[in-house]
Amino acid sequence: MKRAVRDVELMRLLPQLKDPQSELLLxxxxxxxxxxFFGLRTCQPIHMEQATILFDKELRGVVEDIVVGGGPYFGDLQWRVASLHIRVGGLGLYSTVEVALYAFVASRALTWVLQDYILRDGGIYGMDSDFNIALDGLRDMLPTFDISSFASKDTVPQKAQHVLASRLFSKIVQDMEVNFDMTIRQKAVFGCLQASHAQNFLLAIPIDGLGQHMSPPVEYRIILRYRLMIPIFPIDEFFPVCRKSCLDQIGEHAVHCKELPGFKYRHDFVMDVLCDIFKRAGVSVKKEVPVNFLTDPQEGRSTLRPADVLVYGGIGRKHACVDLTRVSPLVGLRTGDFIVGQEALKAASSKVVKHEKACSDNQHVFIPFAFDTFGFLAPDVVDLLKR
Known part of the structure; x- marks a missing residue:
């Protein structure tokens, strides 16, 4: 309990940084x-109950301050998403109440042989009632998961904690639609957050020199609010810039409106980062190169459109024209045929139809760099970055 209290006191100092990105990372x-974690792995969950409840309450308060800065709309759904593993769309801020059971069981099970060896002269073998009680609690938490392998030291999985954590988070994700009255949009957003690479931005170390530090703090908070399905604007009204669409509370139109200066800025920022990655890898590149052969199939002639990024000798000793395209992943919600990543894949396919033949005829390779605002990357993008 004392350790939990000290940790809570330490967490309360985080707002002094006035940098939500650094606060969340720390x-x-x-x-x-x-x-x-040490206490959770070595102490029977029932003895940690008071400490874990206190810690979770304070942790939620700190996360709420990071995300909304004392504002409204941070509810149970937002806390549920935030406390999930990054791999399944969360912020990686685990609930100690949930971790306590599987951490203790996994730790005791993996050290079973060592315990028997240490206690061999005392005639004590096997697990005690503490382990059995925790195992029963785990059965209640994961009723469909066969945990019989944890009841014998000969069948305990090598990565016991990873196995149990994966099963727990999978069950939580499956039960979310039942436990929360999620709207169609919320279900779609949560699906987008679970896509590969969608939450990778959370792992970035805030270093100004590498362009990985978001400033001012409101920028990072807006990203977190957008992903946690928290309203950004107070009411729905016409967007004052384009006057063509509703400025929805969630900020969907504000993020994707092409008449905003920020739309072109975000495109160029990704282009700059991509060029920097290539240069650091020792690959020769140039941005906005006038290749003079990218065509519009409807006109059948060159549009004089430059390649966003030209990679010299990048693919099979041929130059590669990389075209960046950012899309909204939620377009399909209106027609009822939403699939995670579908819009990015459509955009990539459209670009291929439009430019690939012209590039091929001129001994170049065309690569569509299509991605959506939640971080989904088209397969061509992943292949390019892995080279």
């Missing part, structure tokens, strides 16, 4: 549950 890496 909270996830070394100031959150990381401070209690």
């Amino acid at each position: 909270l996830r890496s070394c100031m959150g549950i990381a401070k209690l």
Whole structure:
């Protein structure tokens, strides 16, 4: 309990940084549950109950301050998403109440042989009632998961904690639609958050020199609010810039309106980052190169459109024209045929139809760099970055 209280006092100092990106990184890496993991793995969950409840309450308060800065709309759904693993769309800020059971069982099960060896002279073998009680609690938490392998030291999985954590988070994700009255949009957004690479931005170290630090703080908070399905604007009204669409509370139109200066800025920012990655990897590139052969199939002639990025000798000793395209992943919601990543894949396919033949005829390779605002990357993008 004392350790939990000290950790809570430490977490309360985070707002002094006035940098939500750094606060979230520190909270996830070394100031959150990381401070209690040793106790959770070595103490029977029933003895940690009071400490875990206190810690979770304070952790939620700190996360709420990081995301909304004291504002409204941070409810149970937002906390549920935030406390999930990054791999399944969360912020990686685990609930100690949920971790306590599987951490203790996994730790005891993996050290079974060692325990028997240490206690061999005392005639004590096997697990005690503490382990059995925790195992029963785990059965209640994961009723459809066969945990019989944890009841014998000969069948315990090598990565016991990983196995149990994966099963727990999978069950939580499956039950979310039942436990929360999620709208169609919320279900779609949550699906987007679970896509590969969607939450990778959370792992970025805030270094100004590498362009990985978001400033001012409101920018990072807006990203978190958008992903946690928290309203950004107070009411729905016409967008004052284009006057063509409704400025929805969630901020969907504001993010994707092409008449905003920020739309072109975000495109160019991704282009700059991509060029920087290539240069650091020793690959020769140039941005906005006038290749003079990218065509419009409807006109059948060159549009004089430059390649966003030209990679010299990048693919099979041929130059590669890389075309960046950012799309909204939620377009399909209106027609009822939403699929995660579908719009990015459509955009990539459209670009291929439009430019690939012209590039091929001129001994170039065309690569569509299509992605959506939640971080879904088209297969061609992943292949390019892995080269």
